[in-house]
Amino acid sequence: MASMIESAPTTESSPTHQAQAETRATSSMPDITQFSLEHSPDIFTIICCNDSFQLALDHSTIKALLRVCRHVQPLLSSKVARFHSWCQNAGLCNPDGQMRIGLTPSDLIAISLHCDDPVTADRSWLEDQADMGNGAASYLLARMLQSEIDSQTDDDDEPEEYTNRQQIFHHLESAAQAQHPMAQFRLAECYRNGVMVDKDHTKAVELYRNLADRGIPRAQIALGQYFENGEGVEQDYNNAIEWYSKAADQGSEDGRLHIVFLRGWFSFVGHNVEQSDVAALNHWQEVSTKSTDPVIKPIATHMVGWMHYLGRGTVRDEPMGTKIIRENKSDEFPLGEGECLAANWAPIKSDLPAPRKFFELCQLGSERDWLCRHLMAVCVFQEFGATNDREKAAGIFEQLANDGHSDSQFWIGECYQYGRGVSQDHKTAFERFSKSANQGNSYGQWSVGFCYYWGWGVTEDRTKAAEWFRKSAEQGNRDGQNALGDCYDNGWGVPRDIDTAVFWYRKSAENGNNPAIINLEGLGKWP
Structure with a gap:
């Protein structure tokens, strides 16, 4: 049995949480053999529909309680099947019969109990349940409306879409007020990101804290991020790590990797720990290879590139470091080789979460480590998560x-x-x-x-020019390689030699240099 939020803690992945849950269950639950089904007919509904009750128990205890309540299973199974038929008629199912809109078992039960037979595909009965405070019904309506918006291929009817988004927000609010965890989580995301409502970090923190206190790992991580960033609350790295740890203790790899990421920066700049390039690189490498977080993963990978480029915490390998920085560039983190190492003059102008976080962390270490200060200047120069100020940079x-x-x-x-x-x-x-x-x-x-x-x-002096281009090219610099290819292609400072020109152009092109690719195409040598 799962809780009503997709990421609710599971005891299989967290021995610590299981032990704690078993302790709570043993100390607070009476012997289940003492239950009289005649005097406690609603226990099945309590177990299935009360998220707080589920969080207080381990899975084995819940299963035992459900076995005691077998007499209600036939009634329940018929109602769930009835609701599933309604979902198919309403177009909410995939061809394989599975619902497109994910609902937890407790959501299914809470809605199924009110799905009469026969029932049309009309939503009126669901809307009636939402009006009467059924949080699961309100949440499902919000998800259905969102699914319809996502499936639209054009924006021709913007007023209708605006109305639908208002309805989505209304349903999420109603479900959240009914203490529906996933609705509260999505509502917090709306306030956090300014979706369907103005940004309000204070309200987002309030919602996340409510869920975090109830043991929801994703909410604990979100709350940790708020303390880490100092939005909606006073910045406090200790509090951030405390919330990440709560999630990690329940088996959340994301929570653990957020701690590893911060430890990388703390080790790099000696923030409340001994400075260690080796430790910093190891921490960042782990985040780079294991995390899927769109903010910390690209930042960690970028720093891994710099560590190899400079030989900090590892043997220096400039081409490898450059390659890592180059390939790490993305729409979410547009700081690649050209923008960070080769001083591309076109400002990035990115105010996305990852750039803002990167600039903040560079500021944190700017008084302790020259590289942090240098990268902070790059951010200011390129308008990367920071206000542009080239004189300051x-x-x-x-x-x-x-x-x-x-x-x-x-x-x-x-x-x-x-x-x-x-x-x-x-x-x-x-x-x-x-x-x-x-x-x-x-x-x-x-x-x-x-x-x-x-x-x-x-x-x-073009002879000296070719000499310096060669020095750069032999270190694997793709711009130097292309420039040296130009020298051999045109006989600038060196004897004209097309074969040698092609050799250096190809070296540069293999490193993704577009001018070199164009040069090779002009010579009929690409691909």
């Missing part, structure tokens, strides 16, 4: 460049090269690129090559 890059960090030297060089956040100055740009390049930074080497090629801040 350039100031941070300048300071970090003076401290000798090659990636910041490259970035401030780009700022001077194109006058972004500072006055344009090709000579200063070349000096910054050179400092970065001399430390082995492949992007700095690529940029020094371009300065020599175009004569920006230095005397034009």
Whole structure:
């Protein structure tokens, strides 16, 4: 028997929860053999329809109670079948007979008890039950309306859709007031995300806390996120971890991985723990490979890329780190190689949850670790989860460049090269690129090559340009590889050699560089 929320705790996956439930059941439940069915005819309904009652018991006790109540099963089974027939007539079932709208057993029972025979596919009886306070009926109506909206292929009738969304919200509110857990959870999501209603984190927290106190793991995780982000409540990492732990104790892998994710950042910046790059990398790697969360997974993966790129907590492997950062880019986390390592000038302008969270965490460590401060500047520069302020970003890059960090030297060089956040100055740009390049930074080497090629801040010298492109290309930098291919393709600074040009173009193209692919297509060498 499951509870009314899809993610209710299951004792099979949590020995700790099972032991606690068995203790509660033993201490609070009388001997079930003492029950007189004649004097307690509603026990079956209590077990099936009362979510709080279910949460207080382990599955074996519930099964035993149901066996005691066998005399009501024939009545129940006929009503469930009747309701299922109604669902088929109402078009709520898939071809295999399974309902398209997931309902828990307790929902099915709570609605089935009022499904008379015969009954048409009309919703009036269901609406009557909703009006009388049947939370399961209100929740089903909300789900039915949402399903109808989702199945529509056009937006021609926007007023009707608006009306339907108002009805959905009304039904969710009614079901939530009737203490329907899943309705409360979905209503909290509406307030959290501003769907069908203005955002209201305070109301969302109130709903999540009610469910979290009742032991619902997904609500505990959501409440943990609120404490972690400081929305609707005062930011408190200890409280966040406490709620994540409650979910993890019930077998929630998502709750456990949220804790692992935070421990990665705490280890990286030495926040209330000993600083350890190795621990940080291990934590982030676990989240990257095991989590499905759309916020923490891409952030963890991005940081795994940086750790390999810089050789922090592991052997340095710049191509591997670059590849991880490049392939981690997505619509939800649009910070890839071009935007983070190669200083793409088109601002990302992303205010999605993952970018906002990433910027917040970089701020957390900005006074403790140079990389956090550098990435915070990248976020500010690219408008990635932060307000755009290129002058501020350039100031941070300048300071970090003076401290000798090659990636910041490259970035401030780009700022001077194109006058972004500072006055344009090709000579200063070349000096910054050179400092970065001399430390082995492949992007700095690529940029020094371009300065020599175009004569920006230095005397034009295409032989030297090719030399610097080669240094970058041999480190696996796809931009350097494409530039070196151009040199061989056109005889710039090196003897013209199409075969060698194709070799370097292909290296770059295999790393996903579109200009290199176009060059190969022009030579008839792609794919």
